[in-house]
Amino acid sequence: QVQMVESGGGLVQAGGSLRLSCATSGRTFSNYGMGWFRQAPGKEREFVAYVGASGVIKLYSDSVKGRFTVSRDNAKNTVDLQMNSLKHEDTALYYCAAHTRGQLLSRIRDDYDYWGQGTQVTVSS
Numbered sequence: 001q002v003q004m005v006e007s008g009g010g011l012v013q014a015g016g017s018l019r020l021s022c023a024t025s026g027r028t029f030s031n032y033g034m035g036w037f038r039q040a041p042g043k044e045r046e047f048v049a050y051v052g053a054s055g056v057i058k059l060y061s062d063s064v065k066g067r068f069t070v071s072r073d074n075a076k077n078t079v080d081l082q083m084n085s086l087k088h089e090d091t092a093l094y095y096c097a098a099h100t101r102g103q104l105l106s107r108i109r110d111d112y113d114y115w116g117q118g119t120q121v122t123v124s125s
Contacts, residue, residue, distance in 0.1 A: 002026040002114040006096050009119030012086055016123075020081040022096030022116055030074040033099045035112055036081045038092035038121075045095070047107035049081060059105055064090075088125040093118040 008020040020036070031053055039045040049070040050059040058070055067086075072079040079096055097112035104111060 002032075002098060004096055004098065004114055004116035006094065006116045006119040009094060009121045011122045011124065014086060014088055014123055014125050016086050017082070017084045018086065018121060020083065020094055020096075020119060020121070022079045022081075024077045024079070024096075024098060024114075026077070028100075029077040029098075031100065031102075032114075033101065033104055033106065034070075034072055034079040035097045035099070035106070036070060036079075036094060037097060037109060038090075038094045039118075040089075040092040043092075045109055047109070048094070050105060050107065051079060052103065052105065057103075057105060059107065061107070083121070086121075086123045088123050091121060091123045093120050 003025040006022045035050045036048040051070045055072045069082040095118045096116045098114040099112045
C-alpha cells in the first residue's frame, strides 16, 4: 500500500509563491509516474503537472506552464511543485498522485492509482 502526504499549502497574495511537497511511502517510488492535480470548489479535479519516473520528462497544463515547476527526489521519495506568480484562480485543493503504468505520460485522473489527501492553496487577490 502506498501512502502519500502533501504539505506546503497555505494563504498567499497574488503574485506570491508556494512550494508544495508530497512524501510517498513505498519501496518502488522511483518506478511511479507522479502527478499533481487540483480541485476548486464546484469544479472537477484537473491536471496540473506530471513528472516521469526519472524526473526528466515533465508535462504541465496550459494554465500553469511557465509559472509552476514539478520536480522529484527519488532518494527521498518526494515530489515537489514550485508555484510562482500565483493567481487567484490557482486557489484549490492540490493533490499529488502516483501511477504504476511505467512511462505513461498522463493528464487523466483515472490513470492514477494512489492519491494523497490534499493540501489547500488559497491565493488572495
